[in-house]
Amino acid sequence: MSAEKTVHLQQQQDYRFEIRFGDALPVLQADEGPPLGGGAGPTPVQLLAAAVGNCLSASLLFALRKYKQAPEPIACTVDAEVGRNADGRLRVLGLAVRLTLGVPAARLEHLDRVLASFEAYCTVTQSVAVAIPVSLSVFDSLGAQLK
Secondary structure, eight states: OOSOOOOEEEEEETTEEEEEOOTTSOOEEEOOOTTTSOOOSOOHHHHHHHHHHHHHHHHHHHHHHHTTOOOOSOEEEEEEEEEEOTTSOEEEEEEEEEEEOSSOGGGOTTHHHHHHHGGGGOHHHHHHTTTSOEEEEEEOTTOOBOO
């Protein structure tokens, strides 16, 4: 894991921001979608969903590799539910994460053990889930639901 934990944002125009993650990484543009923004980059909701999906994908990969298993390529889809809270303000109401292994489950040893524990080691998801419900499903490459 990178020791760099600080990101820098600079407004470019209207709701478009340049995001810098450090000197060695490319700059990212984020923007709100129309009509508020120009849609020149991912929205904050998409960035949140990507962070949760990336963390869960990496956690699953790390857990399987500890057992010298090769689940690649792992794919992930995160659907964010956005709606109004009791005060009528837009909020992320939930995140539905679907992880798909790149191989059939039968090719992976210790899979039940990994599936029972990898989620707990995902720093981002465990932090976000305190405030936003996160549902997770895991499938193998043949479409069998494993979790």
